[in-house]
Amino acid sequence: MRAAVQHRYGPPSVLHVAEIERPLPGRGDVLVKVAAASVHPGDYFVMTGKPYVLRLVFGLRRPRHGIPGRDLAGVVAAVGRDVTGVRLGEKVFGWSSAGTLAEYACVPADHLVPVPPSLSVLEAAAVPTSALTALQALRDVASVRPAQTVLVTGASGGVGSFAVQIAKAFGAEVTGVCSTRNVHLVRSLGADHVIDYTRTDFTGTEKRYDVILDNVEAQPLAAVRRALTPTGTLIPNSGHGGRWLGPLGRIVKARVLSGFTRQRLRPFTSVEKYQDLLTLADLLATGQVTPVIDRSYPLDEAADALRYVGAGHTRGKVVVTL
Template sequence: MKAIVQDVYGPAGVLRLEEIDPPRIGDDEVLVRVRAAGVDPGVWVLMTGRPPLVRLMGYGLRRPRQRVRGRDVAGTVEAVGSRVTRFRPGDEVYGTCDRGSYAEYAAAPERLLARKPAGLSFEEAAAVPVSGTTALQAVRDAGQVRPGHRVMVIGAGGGIGTYAVQIAKAFGARVVAVCGPGKADLARSLGADDVIDYTREEVDRDGPCHDVIIDVAGCRPISLLRCALTPRGTLVLAGGGHDAPGLLGGYGRALLHRPLAQLTTKQRLRGLMAEESAEELGELGGLIESGAVRPVIGSAHPLADAPAAIEHLAQGHATGKIVITV
């Protein structure tokens, strides 16, 4: 099969299209004929091996443990393992995989897959799992958003942010979207009640009035973000800063600032490491089928152009989700 592989850490140039053997599946895995795959910041992290913390987490110290890139996947079931009970060949599925989705076939654990919502194309379905789950857990769990809350989403025009705006609205919040001028209309079309153009105004424009701030972009000092929070508000760090220097990279914002924040203020600071599952996909699927949430695809690229797609994402100005078609 054709696949995007790498043998060393580095920029997008280390990726190449190569013919390799299809993956063998275990008893609890599903072999998916890939139709589309999503691009998310985690792909860039595993490609570059930055920050170094990622290598220490078991992804390979000197070189990537898994050669094939990509995690989001949508396609049709080709074969199932002996202990798989929810799927059979021919089923249309979407979810995440551990061994790479930028390929003609991918092996995914049954627990990370769900049936594709009937109203979604494969490209739209591939745009949901990682970014949608991150947004859902940021709004529902870390932010504990309730009806009437005033919620700010920073990075509202990107892959995670477009979902966070819609999910917060579905939970009954008043949403303020922070994005560039070219994405303001998109944010409003997704339900944002107000938009802050970060090239003209800062996030503390309205003072400490936000019950929850979900920061996807990771570009602003925590001290500034706290100025936009109510005295008992919650700051959720849900992404961004993946190319920050140091051992911890962008993860250091939550790990290093949280203890101090908890000692000096009643505001809550929560870092988020999202965990995908079939159950989370089920909740997202329900929101999609109800019309409350829709995937936003900024661009689609053929498999051979996956390196360029990842590079475009890394530049930080992508609209919605980028997908790879196979």
């Protein structure tokens, strides 16, 4: 099969498409013929091996898994002998830690759910990691309730575009922060208010929010806290930072400060959960959440897809088709 592979850390140029052996499903696995796989900033960081702290998890000298990508959608091609409830030929979407920028991927059965009939496989591939992050941040960390005020920075990006819609589905009053060119997009996602950050600094207004999901972290923590209510929740959610520790310094600072204020400063890491993927499938099926696709690239241009994601400022998700 054809796959995008890398044998060392580095810029997108380390990726090349090669013929490799097709994987065989284990007893609890599903072999998926991949139709589309989305990429996000986390894939870019793992590809480059920066911040260096990532290498403790993904391989010290070279990537442990030579195929990038975690999210996918496609058709069930084979199942392991212990797998039940999954049909050959069924359209599914989910995630795999073994890499998804390949024609086939072996995926544990509990990492996949059926694609809702209203969704294309291209749209479904855009969902897992970014939408799970938005769902868990708003529901599990912030406990968003109806009529609360929620501000989302990076509202036109991968996580942000899902967060605006999910917060609205929870009944919140949502404000999205984005650039001028994305104001219309964020408003179309259901945001009640849109702030163009090139014209207005949300930390300098008198408005206070119950929840801030900060996907950009362009302002100091002290400034963002001024935009919170006295008992509000701030969720820092950016992978950027120094070349060695990335966002860890800011995360530690937020944890320490949280012990000295009634405000809740809650950095978190999303966890891939089957039940949460089912929840997202329901939100997608009912039209409460719709993926935003910025661009799609063929597999041969996977390096360009990751280069585009690494440059920042994507509108929604970037998808690689196979």
